Amino acid sequence: MSVSETVSSACAPLNVCFSFNAEASEQDHHKIYDKIIAGGGPAAIFTAHRILEQAKDAKTNISVLVIADRLSAPCGAGSQIVPEVEGVFAEEVRNPAEIGEMMRETYIDFKSMITRRRIACRLSEGYEIKAATRDELDYAVTQMTRCNVFKDDEIIANSRGQIFNLPGHDHSILVNSFAGQLNMPELLEHLIAEIGEMGGRIEKAVYQGHTAGENIFSVQTDKGIFRSRTPLLIATGALHHKSLFEARNIECGVLHTMGLVLGPLSGADASAIRKRTMAMTNALLVGDFLWGGVDDKNFFTFGRGDTDDPGPANMMRIYESITQQLDQLYPGLVQKYAPRIFFGPMLIPPGRMPVVGRMADCDVAGGWSGMGIIPGYAAARAYADWIVHGRDQKLKLFESFHPKIFAAHAPPEKPALLQSGPAIVVPAL
Ligand SMILES: Cc1cc2nc3c(=O)[nH]c(=O)nc-3n(C[C@H](O)[C@H](O)[C@H](O)COP(=O)(O)OP(=O)(O)OC[C@H]3O[C@@H](n4cnc5c(N)ncnc54)[C@H](O)[C@@H]3O)c2cc1C
DSSP: OHHHHHHHHHHHBBOOOOOOOSSSOOHHHHHHHEEEEESSSSSHHHHHHHHHHHHHHOOOOOOEEEEOHHHHHOOOOEOOOOOOOOTTOOTTOOOHHHHHHHHHHHHHHHHHHHTTOOOOOOOOEEEEEEESSSSHHHHHHHHOOOOOOOGGGGGESSOOOOOOOOOOOOEEEEEEEEEEEEHHHHHHHHHHHHHTTTTEEEEEOOOOEEEEEESSSEETTTTTEEEEEOOOOOOOHHHHHHHHHHHHTTOOOOEEEEEEEEOOOOHHHHHHHHHHHHOOEOOOSSSSSSEEOOOOOEEEEEEEEEOOOSSHHHHHHHHHHHHHHHHHSTTTTHHHHHOEEEEEEEEEOOGGGGGGEEEOEEEEOOOTTTTSHHHHHHHHHHHHHIIHHHHHHHHHHHHHOOOHHHTSSSSSSOGGGGOSSSSSOOOOO
């Protein structure tokens, strides 16, 4: 097979191995769910799981239906969980300490969820960030500590073992916590199984539209209509969110990026590379940067490349630039281990901040490009807090990132689930 055939055949987003529930029955269509979520990526899965878990802890019963055309983990194996400086750390963000605190608290909770449940998703902490100059390095450190996500003693300046052959490159930091890598497919697979165990339902269907009534929200899919008592949460990822927002006059960009996964590597190759876990970028940790690392099962992930042209020629160009870079750093490695290739879209929302909150007729969660995994999990916690307990402080913090999107609409005081009143009567189909 030629390289271009290999690239195009391998570069589909990774589908998580799992089985959907059996086809929806007539009864499922008559049922009124408490919450319906459209989407099958991390945003949808984290949120469905969190709502069910919170409901269980609160000893209440909340029925959740996830509608997904497929379940996916586009960030592939070895996802970085370090957030970029732009976004969480951006200077123009009004409340960085508050956001930083939320991210830190979320990271601790995220890690405890993985360890408590013994999820085998290869979480490895620590991240090395390489800047081109000392000034850039100082800037990155200032921004990170400014918002309290990284504490001073978690950052070791000028770590050793630098490998990049870049002019003037001799400045790096090692971040000890709140950053690292994990294997997203394994994490999602585990959470999907638990969603089923907690009574949630995942339906293979394509969301096509929705209507909001006074007490009932109808979701149209290719498998018929499903109904819920609370607004639909749309977590359908980059391309769908872009069209959703553009229909509401909010301009978003979409960039495509690529990651390669090699391995498992031999013990000797893995330990040679493990000494050099890396991220290399400008001081804002944004843009066309390299990131990579070896996890504890010896899988090596290496990625780079933001492009607005997802065509095959451009994809090949990115693939070649990554493999050239790899060849310089680790001669012969790509030949030795055929890479699995991940290539896909990421939403670039205004200000590069995630878009999470309550709109007039539906709720939305997405837009994590470059934000790492933690903000997505933070959003799921914030949303579940609102749905299960009616607390919306954290959700309001997310909504404050995008006043244009969310401020125009006054959200209800409590989600429909917690509002008192007569029981809802199921309308005839
Ligand atoms: C190659 C690559 C590498 C990346 N690396 C990283 C990384 O290392 N770290 C990191 O944090 N992020 C990374 N990202 C970004 C990360 O993958 C995304 O930010 C994340 O997947 C967004 O999650 P999401 O659930 O919002 O959307 P998605 O993951 O895009 O999920 C959307 C889901 O909704 C489904 N869907 C769409 N439309 C419909 C519909 N009409 N009906 C039903 N279902 C629908 C889709 O099939 C999909 O399952 C990477 C992305 C790519 C492409």
